[in-house]
Amino acid sequence: MQFSVLYLFAEWIVRILVIPVIAYRYRPPSALAWIAVISFQPMIGLALYIIFGENRLPRRRIAEHARRRRALQLDMWPMLQKYCVDPQSGIDGQSKHQLSVQLGEMPAVANNDFQLIDDTSEAIDRIIQDINEAKVCVHLLFYIWRDDEIGRRVTDAIIEAEKRGVECRVLVDAVGSRRFLKSRAKDLQAAGVEMFPILPVNLFRRRFHRIDMRNHRKLVVIDGKIAYTGSQNIVNPDYGTKKLIWHDLMMRLQGPIVMQLQAVFLTDWYAETNAELEKAECFPTPEAAGEETLQLFPSGPTYHTMNLHRLIVAMLYQARKKVTITTPYFIPDESLLQAIEVARLRGVQIILVLPEKSDQILVSAAQRSFYGQLLEMDVEIYLFTKGLLHSKTLTIDKTFALVGTSNMDIRSFALNLEMNLILFDEETIQKISDQQQKYLESAYPIHLNHWGNRGFFKTFGEAIARLMAPLL
Known part of the structure; x- marks a missing residue:
């Protein structure tokens, strides 16, 4: 009995001391996810926070x-x-390049x-x-x-x-x-x-x-x-x-x-x-x-901002006709979702090509939890069937493309050291678009009416996984 009381007391001490620290140090989505974990299991949550909690290098x-x-x-x-x-010529083109140089610290070279x-x-x-x-x-x-x-x-x-x-x-x-x-x-x-x-x-x-x-x-x-x-x-x-x-x-x-x-x-x-x-x-x-003409864009926690995330969100707001993304892991935060939604409201066609099956169970479940929301925005989602699509590409309007190592998830934006190439020339971007089309030919679309009719346990499990999305 005495041990149980002491353990209960220790759990409340963890909640009282750690939760304010998390609320101060993290943005709301990540803070709420950590608070949920520590509130539910304080000792396990504290151990996980000590090991995985810090999202910056020294x-x-x-x-x-x-x-x-x-x-x-x-x-x-x-x-x-x-x-x-x-x-690229014109105010928009120069603005894109200025942003990528400021964020990635490297210029485009011919x-x-x-x-x-x-x-x-x-x-x-x-x-x-x-x-x-x-x-x-x-x-x-x-x-x-x-x-x-x-x-x-x-x-x-x-x-x-x-x-x-x-x-x-x-x-x-x-x-x-x-x-x-x-x-x-x-x-x-x-x-x-x-x-x-x-x-x-x-x-x-x-x-x-x-x-x-x-x-x-x-x-x-x-x-x-x-x-x-x-x-x-x-x-x-x-x-x-x-x-x-x-x-x-x-x-x-x-x-x-x-x-x-x-x-x-x-x-x-x-x-x-x-x-x-x-x-x-x-x-x-x-x-x-x-x-x-190419530009290298390194990213990761050695930079003071999530520079790749900033670049992609900015490019989505500038998109005019079509955006195509291929990635094995797609877990957007609220600002990326808003950029996608605004692009769709402006009539921009947005295509996501994602793997049907994944090697990461929890990440895959969290990823699927976003499909319904994206489909309601009229985002086109295609699932690649010939294996694990591990290619990471982004093309926008034949004027901008990214190819490299980064996935479309919080881990790649905030935690991992990554590097991507930026492509500017229409002919070069077309090579990426042609490759994306190859993936599309081995994929099938999913539709909102079908996706919304899946079983309760599948959607419930994905909803639980989504709570951890800010930490994935």
């Missing part, structure tokens, strides 16, 4: 990231200056070559081929790296490059690639490859505040002249489950844009190692490689 790390970004921008500027452009690769095997083959031809340095940064067939092939190619005298450096997320770090990582290090985990987890002496705040970027830079980014990890396409084949999208890039991707790698490298790499080696003089 101030010192944020300041150091900002300093490194500014320093690298100054280093690149003399070589990039002649390629920097205002990508004369790039852009190749889209939608097949996992082809993407890995191209990456390995370029590694095999590397002369100076190879840099790789990935969220997931597995010791499977694809992982071993890329690992072997890096080891062989190191043996030829190429400087090879690898960053992998400490959580997403934890199994690889325990297995093949030692082989890379034994061969002389410099390899480090990103944001290593230590529950007792954490280097950051939230253990699910991850580096979700995918990046390859070879000799400072060729780069890859997109949604593809170093993993077999049946990763996680043999029942779902992942469909990814990668980009092979040449031209001045490669310097921006290299700058992201160098910034993340310095954050983990405190080592500055040789600039002459990393930044060879850029050369014109094509006709495309």
Whole structure:
């Protein structure tokens, strides 16, 4: 009896002390979600809050990231200056570019070559081929790296490059690639490859505040002249489950844009190692490689605002005719929902292409809870049936497109380090639109009358999951 009284007293102490802190530190949706968890189960809620509650990196790390970004921008500027452009004419076009530069801190650059690769095997083959031809340095940064067939092939190619005298450096997320770090990582290090985990987890002496705040970027830079980014990890396409084949999208890039991707790698490298790499080696003089104008847009908790979220919401308010989005995870907050609603009220066609089946049960349930609301706005929702659609794309009016690593959820906007390419040229954007059309051809639409007639238990479970949406 005495223990029960003490436990009850402790629960109320947790509620009284923690709930005001949450209300002060969080925006209302997230605050209400945390308050609900802690009110229902104070001790469990407190433990979860201690582990997952902080949504910012330490101030010192944020300041150091900002300093490194500014320093690298100054280093690149003399070589990039002649390629920097205002990508679109008119007040609206210049306004879009000014916003993306202010939020992402990188300008649009011209004369790039852009190749889209939608097949996992082809993407890995191209990456390995370029590694095999590397002369100076190879840099790789990935969220997931597995010791499977694809992982071993890329690992072997890096080891062989190191043996030829190429400087090879690898960053992998400490959580997403934890199994690889325990297995093949030692082989890379034994061969002389410099390899480090990103944001290593230590529950007792954490280097950051939230253990699910991850580096979700995918990046390859070879000799400072060729780069890859997109949604593809170093993993077999049946990763996680043999029942779902992942469909990814990668980009092979040449031209001045490669310097921006290299700058992201160098910034993340310095954050983990405190080592500055040789600039002459990393930044060879850029050369014109094509006709495309591109801009890299890094995002994440090292920036003072949810900069990618701000950009997408602003672009939706400027949309005039059509918006198409493909993403594996779609959990919008209120401001994103309002931007979608306002766009629909102005007559903008909005198409969402999402996977029919997902690898994340709770996230998928929360995502489905928004379908009815979106369908009532006359948003067109299509469910992809040929596997897990992992490609992350956004096109607006043939004047603006995003392709990269970021999902359309709070985790990608607020917690993960991400990177996306902004496309401005109509012909280049059309390549993304054509790829989106391929996905649409393997998807079926859902309709409001059918969706609203599903069983009580399905809708009830999704409603419960939606309460956790601000935390997902």
